[in-house]
Structures are given as structure tokens and as C-alpha cells.
Amino acid sequence: MTATLKTLPAWHEGELFIQRKLGVAERMEAIGQRVIRDHMPDQHRDFYAQLPFIVLGSVDPAGDPWATLLVGKPGFLSSPTPTRLDIAAHAEPGDPAGEGMRDGDPVGLLGIEMHTRRRNRMNGILTASGSGFRVDVDQSFGNCPRYIQLRDFAYAREPAEPSNAAVEVLPRLDAAARAMVAAADAFFVATYADRAERRQVDVSHRGGKAGFVRVAEDGTLTVPDFNGNLFFSTLGNIVLNGKAGLVFVDYESGDLLQMTGDAEVVLDSPEIAAFQGAERLWTFRPRRILRRAGALALRWSFRKEGWSPNSLMTGDWTEAAARLQAADLSKSWRPYRVTKIVDETPEIRSFHLQPADG
Template sequence: MLNETRQDAASPWHAGELAMQRSVGVVERMDGPGRNFIRKAMPEQHRAFFPMLPFVVLGAVDAQGDAWATIRAGRPGFLSSPEPEALDVDLRRDPDDPADAGMEDGDAIALLGIQLETRRRNRLNGVIRRVDAEAFRLRVGQSFGNCPQYIQPRSAAFVRDPDAVTATRPIRSARLDDRTQRMVERADTFFVASYVDRDGERQVDVSHRGGDAGFVRVSAEGVLTIPDFPGNRFFNTLGNLLVNPKAGLVFVDFEAGDLLQMTGKAEVLLDSPEISALQRAERLWRFTPEEIVLRLDALPLRWSSLHRDV
């Protein structure tokens, strides 16, 4: 299923994305959008968008090849674009964040700018250029926008200086406990990092997943089952997971500022009797955590829900 044909080799999509598109019969239809919307530089509206944000979602890969997703906050302006091919990220290193291990000079990384109150989101991936521990420059590999589907609108406010580090230490485990399982099962939003090695270069992605509260189910063994709803047919995440099953998830307690990060293995299910039991789901994927990090009060932001429409 993942063998590339000569025609595929010239495609803007990699083998996993093409396999997902074939599964729903849209390979030819998605070729044009891939060439038109996935750029090697940011358009002006994206360059103006990122400096407005008080937080950013990042996807990184550590030295062991494990994927991690994280959220980092800063006063608006901590993201800036000096040129269309670059984004400057003014964030200090954070040893408590497991994703930070994948943010060395030369590392491939992904970035999602998302404005929850307006439901706007734009994605980037590329390579870090770092000269110190205070900031880095992202050299753009791919830049593209996303539609507002499944984003729960929220407004954010700072409760402390974003440079002030919480004194609470991370809690590490191999399995979900009652507290972290409740955090997953009550969530209406999470973010997922994934990656592939393509043509000698690493391509990382981080994306948003949303639904009604409780849309992620947890089995007695601690395995997460996630429905995949109709979307833009890019299949960046699921395409990556077909090629490389490593994934990193981050869940947010928007009222407390807590982060639940986990890395592990994912499996895409294109055909399962469970799919029909989940309203709107077109397919499923499962995630088995291998390492879990709970960081209480990790974020200096607190969010208030605006409404609950998906």
C-alpha cells in the first residue's frame, strides 16, 4: 500500500499521505491543492498572524526518535517573521518539557499557530537554527493553512509573567492513572506530533484534534482510541503514522494550565466495526502511551470557553 509509483514520486504528498488519500479515492483531486497550498515560504497573512499569538504548539523528536507535542507561551510578539522563509521563536530552553530535547540546532520541528477565539490556524515545519538557549530561528520547509473545523473557541488570559517558571516538578509515569485518564476522557481538544524521514530529510508535523468532550476513549489497558472526522483530506498526521507509527500527544487543562504529554505508538484503523458506533467518524486510530509526563501549572495562561459548537 505504501509503494510509490513514478507518478507518486513527483507528488507534493509522501507515500503515507497518498495511501490515505487512495483509501477515500481523492489522490487526483488532492494533487492540485497540495501543490498550491503547501508552500516553502509563509504568505504575508501568516507572517502577520504569528506575532499576534500568546502561545504556540510545537512538535519535536528527541534523540531516541520519540515524538513529543508541547505548548509554549509568550507575550504576543514572541513569534516574528524577519523574512517569508523564517520564523523567529523567542522561547527559553525548558528542561522540564520533554519536547525540548528535540529543539537543538539542526533539529527538524513543527509548529502550529492557533487562535482559539477566532478558530484560525496555520502550520509550519522546518529546521531549527539556534545560537543560544534564549531563542531559535525556524527555517521554513513547509507552510500551509488549515480550516477552522472542530476547534472549540476559547479566550486566553495570562495569570503570571510567561518568563516565570512554575516550581511544580513534572510527574513521570508509564501508564495513565485515575487523574490523567480523567483529563483525557474529559478533553474536547488535544494536539498530536508525528513525523517521517523523507528523501533524507526529517519532516515533522503537529496538528489539532477536537470534538465533543469525551471524544477520546481510554481502554482498561490505557490505550486511547481516537475517531478521525471528515477534514481537508491532507492526511498529514495519519499519513505519517502509516509510515512511522511514533506519535506524541499533549492534552491541556485550560482552566488550570496543566499539560499532559505522552509519547508512544499509534495504529491507523481504516476498517473497524467500532467506526460505525462513533457519530461522524470515518476511521479510527489507536495510541498506546509508552512515556507520560504530567506538568501541573505548566502554562501561564488560562482559557475561558466562548461556546461549545464543534
């Protein structure tokens, strides 16, 4: 860690709030001391160096978080020391995450390898350099492989070539954006916490079966939170300030749908039990939405039998709605109509019924 950064307790009050609610705070205190590091182990340093992209979370001057992807050829990420990661890439013009990538800005990083399901996270302080920037480590930790679908990558163009992607500002989620979200089996989310000493930014992966994100008529997104590592980095940050930045990727076209807005954690709702695998929910209401067509130099193909076994054990919102409806019907009288009467014997008569409400 750089000399200017004081090592902080592993968990802040937002994370502790949820851990205490679940009765795991004492256990997580010991785990946090062991797995939240102020440096990258050699395994992580080697891992970053082989990646073709990295997910970055930043916070713009208005205090809104954004998530984005930076692409390069393997080797564009390098770690000269355990406390430093060099990134030979820049945010493209029009990428809103670039507004929070100035000297001294805190950023969050997620290295994820979709063809192996490996992933590691890090947050730290950005310093610009000629070829890109470096990040000095604040916190570094590993992540489990759950809910990551297997995808193989290929380059559609050289990463150094500008995409010339048109930046489309959407006043609300249009039909194409809604369809993209509704079909997604993954997205990335940036959040942050303002601690007494400094700001820490996090960016993480969320995955499930296609349809695991619900889009309401007013544009509100509802996301199930499945069983995980109990860190609650994302949800803990949301508890503190109610903000999040999401990016959805069209893996076939390289399009990005980026949003920032207001988020809320839901710990008590009948929808939690109705959604298979959900242990909590959180909602997101976008305030600013950008679509950047063909922004990424990478394309991904879904691998045969690439579904995460963990994703397949979860549900979707259609199933959840059916469960809620069935639960409601089980608690109420339902009208039926007689469609047929059959005299089986002189003593027995059968009545054939159908629900009157369809």
C-alpha cells in the same frame, strides 16, 4: 526556503496511501501543489505575530515524537522574512520536547487562535539563538477552523517567569490522567515522516465533543478521525512509522499531560460507523507519560456558546457503544418473559413481555 532545503513533493507515501484508499489522490495532487508552500504568506506572518502561544512538535534522540506549548506575549513570534519564523522562547527544563530542539533539528509548528478558530501550520529546521530559536520554513500551509472550541485566554503569570512545575513521570495513566483525557474536547498531536531527503515533523489539533477520546483499561486511547482537508498529515505519518506524541491541556490550571508512544490507523471497523461523524479511527498506546502541573503561564475560559458547530455534529463513545449494542441485538434472538396476561375479550388475549436479560 533556505538554500540547503530542496523542495519536496507535497505528499509522501503515507499520505498518498490513505488518499489512494479514498480515491482522492489525483485531486489532492493538484491541491497540494497549490497550498503547500515553501514560504509563509504575509497573512500567516502577521497571524503568528499576534499569538500568545505556539504548539511545537519535535522528535527526541530515541525517535519518539513529543508535543508541547511555548508561551509568550504577542510579538514573541516574529517573521523577518517569508521563510523564517523567530521564536523568543525556550522549552522549560523537564519538557521532553526540548530534547528534540537542538541546532539542525526538524520541528513542526501550529499557530492556533482559540478565540477566533484560526490556525496555520508550518514545519522546518530549527536554529538556536540567544533569545530562543528560529525555524527556517520547509512547508507552510493553512488549516480550516473546524472542531475548535472558542476560548478566551489570560495570563496567570509573566511568560518569562519559570513555572517551577514538578515533572511527574507516570508508569501508566492514573485516575487523574484518565479523567483529564476523558473530559477533553481537544488535544495536540505530533508525528513525523523520514523522507529520503530529510525528516519532516508535524503537529496538529484534534477536537470534538467532550468524551471523543476513549481510554481503555490497558491505557490505549482510541480517537475518531472526522471529515477534514484530506491532507492526512497526521495519519499519513502514523502509517509510515507508527509513532505519535500527544499533549492534553487543562485550560483552567495550565497543567500539561504529555505522552509519546505507538499509534495505528484503523480504516475498517464497525466502531467507525457507530461513532457519529467518524470516517476513520486511530489508536495510541503510551510508552512514556509526563505530567507537568501548572506548566503554562496561560489560562483559558470557555466562551459562552463556544462549542464548534462541527464538534456538536459528532458523537462520543457512550453513544457509539449504545449503537453497537443495538446493532448486535438486532441480529440475535432476545429472550423475553411473560409478566402479565390480560383477557381482552373471549377471543383476544394480550401478553405483556419484558426482556429476560434486562
